Amino acid sequence: MIVLVDLSYREGSLAREEFVLPIAAILNAEGSEYRIVHHTRSPGEAARECDGIILCGTPVMDNGFLETPQSFSWIAETDLPVLGICAGMEILALLAGGRVVSGPEIGMTEVRVTAGDPVVPAIRSFEAYELHENACTLPPGFVTLAESDRCIQMFRDPVRPVYGVMFHPEVRNEWVVGRFVSAFCRPSR
Amino acid sequence: MRLGVLCSGGKDSIYSCGMAMEREDVACLITVHAENEESYLFHTPNIGLVRLQAEAAALPLVETVSAGNKEEELADLGRALDIARDRHGIAGVVTGAILSVYQASRIQRLCRDRSLWCFNPLWHTGQEAYLRALIGNGYDVLVSGVFSAPFDESWLGRRIDARALELLIHYAEKYRITLTGEGGEYETFVRDAPFFRKRIEVVRAETAYRNYRGIYRITDARLVDK
Numbered sequence: 001m002i003v004l005v006d007l008s009y010r011e012g013s014l015a016r017e018e019f020v021l022p023i024a025a026i027l028n029a030e031g032s033e034y035r036i037v038h039h040t041r042s043p044g045e046a047a048r049e050c051d052g053i054i055l056c057g058t059p060v061m062d063n064g065f066l067e068t069p070q071s072f073s074w075i076a077e078t079d080l081p082v083l084g085i086c087a088g089m090e091i092l093a094l095l096a097g098g099r100v101v102s103g104p105e106i107g108m109t110e111v112r113v114t115a116g117d118p119v120v121p122a123i124r125s126f127e128a129y130e131l132h133e134n135a136c137t138l139p140p141g142f143v144t145l146a147e148s149d150r151c152i153q154m155f156r157d158p159v160r161p162v163y164g165v166m167f168h169p170e171v172r173n174e175w176v177v178g179r180f181v182s183a184f185c186r187p188s189r
Numbered sequence: 190m191r192l193g194v195l196c197s198g199g200k201d202s203i204y205s206c207g208m209a210m211e212r213e214d215v216a217c218l219i220t221v222h223a224e225n226e227e228s229y230l231f232h233t234p235n236i237g238l239v240r241l242q243a244e245a246a247a248l249p250l251v252e253t254v255s256a257g258n259k260e261e262e263l264a265d266l267g268r269a270l271d272i273a274r275d276r277h278g279i280a281g282v283v284t285g286a287i288l289s290v291y292q293a294s295r296i297q298r299l300c301r302d303r304s305l306w307c308f309n310p311l312w313h314t315g316q317e318a319y320l321r322a323l324i325g326n327g328y329d330v331l332v333s334g335v336f337s338a339p340f341d342e343s344w345l346g347r348r349i350d351a352r353a354l355e356l357l358i359h360y361a362e363k364y365r366i367t368l369t370g371e372g373g374e375y376e377t378f379v380r381d382a383p384f385f386r387k388r389i390e391v392v393r394a395e396t397a398y399r400n401y402r403g404i405y406r407i408t409d410a411r412l413v414d415k
Contacts, residue, residue: 014212014283014308022313060297061281061306106301107294129290131297170313171290 001050002027002034002185003043007065007087008058011038019057022170023085026177032185039065044074052081052185054177055088057168060106060133062087069094081161081184083177086132089155089164096139096157103135103151111146111153111167118183119163120145120154121175128153128167135166190306191216193251193273194283195266195296198239200330200349201285201311201369203379204323206246208310209283210384216277217249218242219269224256235333235378235407238389245385245412249277267299274303281306287314287371316368320354329381329388333405335398337374339364342398345405346391349377378407387412 004024008015020036027034035050037043047053053075058065065072065087075082076095084092090100111128113120128148135151138144145154145163153166154176161184169176194206196218209215220239243250251273255265273279282300286293286309293309300307311319323330330349339360347353360366366374381388393409 012212014209014310017208017310017314018308018312025313025315059306059308060301061304104301106297108290129294131294133301 002032002052002054002181003047003050004034004036005043005053005055005088006036006038007056007091008038009062009064011040015059015062018059023054023056023177026170026174027181029174030178030181032181039071044078047074047078047080050080052083052181053078055082055084055091057086057088057131060104060131063133065091066094066100079160081180082163083180084162084164086166086168089166090134090136092162092164093136093139093155096142098139098142099137100134101137102133104133105130105135105148105150106132109148109150109167111148113146115143115145117143117145117156119156119176119179121179126173128173129171130167132166136164190214190281191277191279192281192283192306192308193217193219193270193277193279195285196220196239196242197285198236198242198379199285199333199377200323200328200379201287201371203242203285203382204319204328205283205285205310207326207328207382207384209308213281215248215283216279217251217273218246219251219273219282220253221262221266221269222252222254223262224254235405238378238407238410241389241410241412242379242385245387245389246382247386251276263295263299266296267303270299270303270305274305279305281308283308283310285309285311287311287316287319287369288367289371317354317358320349320357320369324350324354327381327383328379330377330379331391331405332375333378333407334376335374335401335403336376337364337366337372338401340375340401340403342396342403344375345396345398345403346394378405381415385415388415389413
């Protein structure tokens with residue numbers, strides 16, 4: 001069971017269809033069960049009984065989640081695998097001592113792989129769909145796995161299976177979710 | 190949140206409008222008339238009838254005209270968004286984009302430049318489930334244009350019902366069309382939706398068809414009670 005955390009401005013908003021359900025569809029295709037929890041609904045409690053956590057993206061204008069970073073402290077305390085997508089990556093960066101800075105990108109962009117990792121295929125570069133206003137600096141000790149001309153596109157915690165990805169994997173890069181789940185979220189704990 | 194819905198008159202934008210109306214405050218429909226039938230961004234068959242759809246839904250309509258040239262289309266759409274914001278106080282925009290990165294990223298940029306929210310509630314939706322929901326929820330949708338094999342002339346003006354959907358599923362498997370037509374294989378026009386207060390009756394229409402390309406052009410239509 002994977003917990004999908006909806007980081008958008010309101011539970012049940014239109015952003016759920018755009019940023020959460022496409023990730024749920026990838027999990028469904030992978031044969032993984034999931035549960036969607038809005039970030040205001042104690043997702044840390046739901047995550048106690050799951051195998052992994054995915055923090056989903058938000059609309060470009062939706063950055064309200066940045067106002068209460070302390071409400072995500074449960075992520076720093078869990079030993080579960082975590083994948084943060086776009087807004088989710090920003091939360092992971094803040095929790096680990098990185099910063100969120102301006103770095104808008106919209107549309108298809110070339111992403112270069114900079115380090116080998118179980119979640120990243122052995123390719124030099126790929127095209128990815130970007131939809132973000134902000135970017136992240138690298139938290140101390142973290143490893144950059146991929147980057148575009150504009151910003152860090154993937155990073156990971158050096159020890160725990162905690163990954164951030166700035167592009168949107170539902171567009172042509174579903175492998176991000178699939179490889180994360182295969183590598184760290186199975187078999188059931 | 191007050192939203193404007195980009196509306197081509199086709200199923201995806203009207204269905205997205207219905208989704209938006211359930212959760213937010215839809216303040217207007219926004220449409221751009223492309224004079225060029227090969228428009229990159231804007232669906233063209235029967236787009237003049239969006240006015241009737243807006244009236245059926247009791248929503249104001251913001252209309253602008255575009256020559257339909259590739260890059261100028263964006264400026265024309267931006268002008269429509271500016272008018273919608275000034276006239277109706279919208280804070281965001283809804284589109285019916287499903288898979289088109291070309292369409293979605295351009296509209297996302299226009300919205301960002303104006304500090305407008307952008308929502309694509311059908312983004313990467315399960316296409317078959319979406320079409321089943323469209324039919325099951327009472328959307329009355331006609332095929333208003335076909336632009337690829339294997340669509341024959343009988344599809345022009347055909348209602349998308351359960352039988353049509355089964356054929357579309359077969360075409361998607363055998364001919365690799367996009368099930369929802371977002372690859373430009375077919376276009377649609379919505380005659381009725383759950384949130385329409387009246388439905389649209391097609392009084393007269395004409396068809397033109399040749400080599401898997403055809404248009405169902407509605408030349409006369411009116412609103413009638415439901």
